[in-house]
Amino acid sequence: MSDTPANDDEAQPGTGEDDSGPEPDGEGPPESGGDARPDPDRPSVLVPLAVLEGESLPTGTPELLANARVVLLGYHVIPDQTATEQAREQFGEKAMSKLDEFAARLAAAGADVETRLVFTHDKETTVDRLSYEYDSLAVLVPNSTDRVESVLVALRGTVGASRNARLVAGLFADAGVAVTLYHALDEGESRGDGEAFLNGVKSDLAERGVDSDRVELVVETGDVPIDDIASRAESHDAVVMGETDPSVTTFVFGMPSEQIAERFLGPVLVVQRERPEE
Amino acid sequence: MDGPEPDETRDTAPSPADVEDPDAVDADTGEGELERTIGLAGGLAIGIGTMIGAGIFVFPGLAAENAGPAAAASFAIGAVVALLVALPAAELATAMPRSGGGYFFISRGLGTGPGAVVGLGLWLGLVFASAFYLVGLGSYAGQVFLEAGIALPVDPAVPLGVAFGVGLTALSVFGTENTAALQNAIVIVLLVILTLFLSYGSLDALGVFGAESTPERFFPPGGALPVLQTAALVFTSYLGFAQVATVAGDIKEPSRNLPLAMVGSVVVVGVFYVVTIFVATSAFGSARLGEFGETAMVEVAREFVGFPGALAIVIAGLLATFSSANASILSASRAVYAVSRDDLIPEAASRVNLAYGTPHVALGLAGGPIVVLAATGQVELLAEVASFLHLVMYGLLCVALVRLRREQPDWYAPAFRCPAGVPVAAVGGVASFALIAFMQPASIGVGVAIMVAAYGWYRYYATDVELRGDF
Numbered sequence: 001m002s003d004t005p006a007n008d009d010e011a012q013p014g015t016g017e018d019d020s021g022p023e024p025d026g027e028g029p030p031e032s033g034g035d036a037r038p039d040p041d042r043p044s045v046l047v048p049l050a051v052l053e054g055e056s057l058p059t060g061t062p063e064l065l066a067n068a069r070v071v072l073l074g075y076h077v078i079p080d081q082t083a084t085e086q087a088r089e090q091f092g093e094k095a096m097s098k099l100d101e102f103a104a105r106l107a108a109a110g111a112d113v114e115t116r117l118v119f120t121h122d123k124e125t126t127v128d129r130l131s132y133e134y135d136s137l138a139v140l141v142p143n144s145t146d147r148v149e150s151v152l153v154a155l156r157g158t159v160g161a162s163r164n165a166r167l168v169a170g171l172f173a174d175a176g177v178a179v180t181l182y183h184a185l186d187e188g189e190s191r192g193d194g195e196a197f198l199n200g201v202k203s204d205l206a207e208r209g210v211d212s213d214r215v216e217l218v219v220e221t222g223d224v225p226i227d228d229i230a231s232r233a234e235s236h237d238a239v240v241m242g243e244t245d246p247s248v249t250t251f252v253f254g255m256p257s258e259q260i261a262e263r264f265l266g267p268v269l270v271v272q273r274e275r276p277e278e
Numbered sequence: 279m280d281g282p283e284p285d286e287t288r289d290t291a292p293s294p295a296d297v298e299d300p301d302a303v304d305a306d307t308g309e310g311e312l313e314r315t316i317g318l319a320g321g322l323a324i325g326i327g328t329m330i331g332a333g334i335f336v337f338p339g340l341a342a343e344n345a346g347p348a349a350a351a352s353f354a355i356g357a358v359v360a361l362l363v364a365l366p367a368a369e370l371a372t373a374m375p376r377s378g379g380g381y382f383f384i385s386r387g388l389g390t391g392p393g394a395v396v397g398l399g400l401w402l403g404l405v406f407a408s409a410f411y412l413v414g415l416g417s418y419a420g421q422v423f424l425e426a427g428i429a430l431p432v433d434p435a436v437p438l439g440v441a442f443g444v445g446l447t448a449l450s451v452f453g454t455e456n457t458a459a460l461q462n463a464i465v466i467v468l469l470v471i472l473t474l475f476l477s478y479g480s481l482d483a484l485g486v487f488g489a490e491s492t493p494e495r496f497f498p499p500g501g502a503l504p505v506l507q508t509a510a511l512v513f514t515s516y517l518g519f520a521q522v523a524t525v526a527g528d529i530k531e532p533s534r535n536l537p538l539a540m541v542g543s544v545v546v547v548g549v550f551y552v553v554t555i556f557v558a559t560s561a562f563g564s565a566r567l568g569e570f571g572e573t574a575m576v577e578v579a580r581e582f583v584g585f586p587g588a589l590a591i592v593i594a595g596l597l598a599t600f601s602s603a604n605a606s607i608l609s610a611s612r613a614v615y616a617v618s619r620d621d622l623i624p625e626a627a628s629r630v631n632l633a634y635g636t637p638h639v640a641l642g643l644a645g646g647p648i649v650v651l652a653a654t655g656q657v658e659l660l661a662e663v664a665s666f667l668h669l670v671m672y673g674l675l676c677v678a679l680v681r682l683r684r685e686q687p688d689w690y691a692p693a694f695r696c697p698a699g700v701p702v703a704a705v706g707g708v709a710s711f712a713l714i715a716f717m718q719p720a721s722i723g724v725g726v727a728i729m730v731a732a733y734g735w736y737r738y739y740a741t742d743v744e745l746r747g748d749f
Contacts, residue, residue, distance in 0.1 A: 092309025117310030
C-alpha cells in the first residue's frame with residue numbers, strides 16, 4: 001500500500017489559515033480512498049521543539065505526521081533578564097539551520113512543513129499564539145516511537161469529538177493504522193451511553209475514510225482517568241487526547257496531557273479546543 | 279572574534295521592508311521572531327515596582343527634614359515633571375518599540391554623540407539608582423534586627439546593602455526562573471499594605487479617630503527653595519517609568535500598553551507619594567521624621583497601629599526596595615546590551631551564556647559598580663546622581679521628540695501621539711534641565727564628570743558609528 005500523497009499544486013494562496021471554515025462537516029466527505037486530497041484538508045499539527053536545548057525531532061515523528069500540515073515551531077525560552085533580541089543575535093542562525101534539517105526530514109516523509117523560530121520568555125504564550133494563527137487541530141508532545149501501527153484515542157465527551165475525528169482520519173485513514181477509541185465513564189453515565197457515544201465517533205471516522213474494521217471501542221469505569229489512559233497507552237504507539245482547561249489541579253500537577261506524555265514516553269497529540277470566532 | 283560583518287546591521291536607509299506594523303510580533307528576519315510576553319499588568323508592575331520602593335520607604339524622613347510638610351509639594355512637582363516627560367516618552371516608545379528605552383530614542387532621533395552620552399549615562403544612572411535602593415534595602419534589613427531586639431555594634435545598613443547587591447547580581451546571572459510573576463505578586467502585596475495603611479493614616483490625620491493633628495507650618499523657613507531642592511532629590515522615585523521603555527521589545531500591543539503603563543505608573547506612585555508625606559508629617563514633626571532617617575515610615579506605622587503596623591511596613595519596605603534594586607540591576611544590564619548592540623562599546627559586553635541564557639558580562643558590568651557604590655553609603659549623593667543622569671536623558675528625549683515632530687522622517691509613525699506634543703515636550707525638557715540646577719554641587723560635579731567621560735569614550739571609540747535614523 002503506497003500512501004505517498006500526491007504533492008498537489010493546489011497550494012493555498014498566501015495565508016491559508018483564516019478562510020478554512022471551522023467545520024467542513026456538512027460538505028461531502030473526502031472521496032474515500034482518494035489519494036489526491038487538497039491541502040487544506042490535511043490536519044494542521046503544531047510541533048514545538050526546544051531546538052537550542054538539544055531537543056531534536058524524535059524517531060518516528062516524520063512517519064506519524066506524514067499526512068499532516070506540520071507547523072514546526074523551534075523555540076528558545078530565555079530568562080526575563082535577557083532581551084529576546086540578544087539571544088536571537090547570538091543563536092538565531094544555529095537554531096535556524098537545525099530547524100531546517102528537521103523540516104527536511106518531515107517533508108521527506110510526505111508532510112507539508114512550515115517552520116517558525118521564536119525566542120520567547122514564555123513557551124505557553126508562543127504555542128498558543130501559533131496554534132491560533134494556524135488554526136492547528138493538535139499540538140504534538142514530541143516523544144519517540146519505533147513504529148506507528150496503533151493509536152489510542154481518549155475521548156471525554158461530544159464536545160470536540162469531531163475535531164478528534166478529523167485529526168485521526170486525516171493522519172491515519174490511509175496509513176493502515178489500528179485505532180482504539182477510549183472513553184472513561186463519568187459519574188451517572190451508563191455503559192450504554194458510553195458505547196453509543198463511541199459508536200457515533202466510529203461512524204464519523206468511517207465517513208471520513210477510516211476503515212471500521214480497524215476501529216476498536218473501549219469503555220471503562222475508572223477513578224483516575226489519567227492513570228487508566230497512561231497504562232492503556234503502553235500497548236499503543238501514540239495517544240490522541242483533548243486539551244484540558246487550566247485549573248488549580250492542572251496548575252499543581254501539570255496538564256493531563258503532559259503527565260501522560262511523561263509516563264507513556266511516546267508521542268501525544270493534544271487536540272486543541274475550537275477557537276472562538278473573533 | 280572581533281567585528282563579524284559589522285556592515286550588515288548598519289544600512290542607514292530604511293527600506294520599506296523595515297517599516298513594520300509595530301503591533302506585530304517582530305517579523306522573521308530569517309533568524310527567528312521575538313515573542314512579546316508582557317501585558318499591561320506586567321508593564322505597570324515594572325513601572326510601579328521600580329518606583330515605589332524609594333519614594334515611600336526611603337525618602338519621607340529625608341524629604342521632611344529638608345522641606346517640612348511641603349515635601350508633599352516636592353513629590354507633586356516631581357510627579358508633574360515625570361508626567362511631562364512620560365507622555366513624550368510614550369509617543370517615542372510606540373514609534374520605536376525596541377528594547378533600550380530612552381537611549382534608543384535619543385540615538386535614533388539626535389545622533390550617535392548624544393546617544394552615547396545618554397546610553398552610557400543610563401547604564402551608570404541605573405547603577406547609582408540600584409546602589410541607592412540597596413542602601414535602603416539594607417536599612418530595612420537592619421530594622422529587622424532592631425525589631426527582633428538584637429543589638430548590633432555597627433549600623434548594618436551598608437554592609438547588608440552590599441551583601442544584597444552581591445546576592446542579587448549572582449541571582450540574576452544564575453537564576454533562570456522567570457521572575458515576572460513574582461514581581462507582579464510583590465507589587466500587588468505592596469499596594470494592598472500601603473492602601474490599608476495610608477487610608478487609616480489619612481483618616482486619623484483628618485481627625486476621624488479622635489483629635490485632629492495640629493498641622494505645622496506648611497512651608498519650611500527657607501520658602502520655596504528647599505521645596506525645589508527636595509524635588510530634585512526625590513526625583514529618583516520617579517525613574518521607573520523609563521524602565522518600562524527599556525523592555526519595550528517585550529510588551530504586547532505596544533501602541534496601547536506602553537503609554538498606559540508609563541503614564542499610569544507615574545500617576546499611581548505620584549498619588550501614593552503625596553499621601554504618604556501627608557500622613558507621615560501629620561504623625562510626627564518634620565524634625566522628628568528626619569531623625570528616623572531611611573526607615574521613618576516604620577515609626578509612623580508604629581505610632582498609628584503599634585508593633586503589627588511597624589512589622590507590616592518593615593516587610594513592605596523589604597519587598598519594595600528589593601524589587602526596585604532588582605529591577606534596576608536588570609535594566610542596567612539591558613542598557614549595556616543596547617549600547618553594545620550598536621557597537622558603542624565592545625560586542626563582548628552583550629554575550630549571552632548558553633548554559634543560563636543570561637548576559638553575564640552585562641550583568642557584571644552592572645553589579646560590580648553597584649556593589650562598590652553601595653559600599654559608600656552616601657544615600658543622598660547616590661540618589662541625586664541617579665536623578666541627574668536620568669534628567670539629562672529626559673531632557674534630551676523631549677528635544678528628540680520636538681526634532682522628530684518637525685522633521686517627520688518616513689519611519690517615524692507613532693501609534694500614540696502625545697496631546698499638544700511640542701509644547702508638552704518643550705516644558706518637560708526645560709523642567710528636567712531646571713530640576714538639575716537645584717541639586718547639591720557635589721552631585722552635579724559627579725554627573726557632569728560622567729557625561730564628559732561618556733562623550734570622551736564616544737570620540738575615542740565610536741566616531742564612525744552613525745545611528746541617527748537607523749531604524
